[in-house]
Amino acid sequence: MKFCAKTLEDTKFLAECFSSLVDEDGLFVTLTGDIGAGKTQFIRYVLEYLNVSSKVTSPSFVILNEYKCSKFPIYHFDLYRLEEKGLKSVISELREYSKDKNLTFIEWAEFAHNEIPENSLKIDVQYDQNNLDIRYFEFSSNDKKMIDFIEKLSKKAGIK
Secondary structure: OEEEEOOHHHHHHHHHHHHHHOOOOEEEEEEEEOOOOOHHHHHHHHHHHOOOOOOOOOOOOOOEEEEEOOOOEEEEEEOOOOOHHHHHHHHHHHHHOOOOOEEEEEEOHHHHOOOOOOOOEEEEEEEOOOOOOOEEEEEEOOOHHHHHHHHHHHHHHOOO
């Protein structure tokens, strides 16, 4: 499923639809895309709709931010600055936070070198080549539960 966000309001709408579908079982979400494409902004909006009261920031320098909401704990990783040794140090946390009852976001998941669980929801965020204000959010997964989630999101967001 591919969603075109022409404005920040479109991204916010997508985040609202997304957050309304996350149930108590949580999700393990990976995000890929260029710097500044909108990965962290999307997460900020999702957490806003989940009533997270803490300020949501990019964990680029701290690797992991943890937030609380009424449904589950939320973990937000950023693997951009990790090299091979650094990645090895967080692999066990990635596996732990991929279990049910958490909402986990992994930015720069392409640096995880196949350590991402199969039951993840993948979001690729890209700029439009001709208009840098436009973003495309492409959702995919090989997991049946995540495919069902994507179908519900598509319907809720009005994507055909």
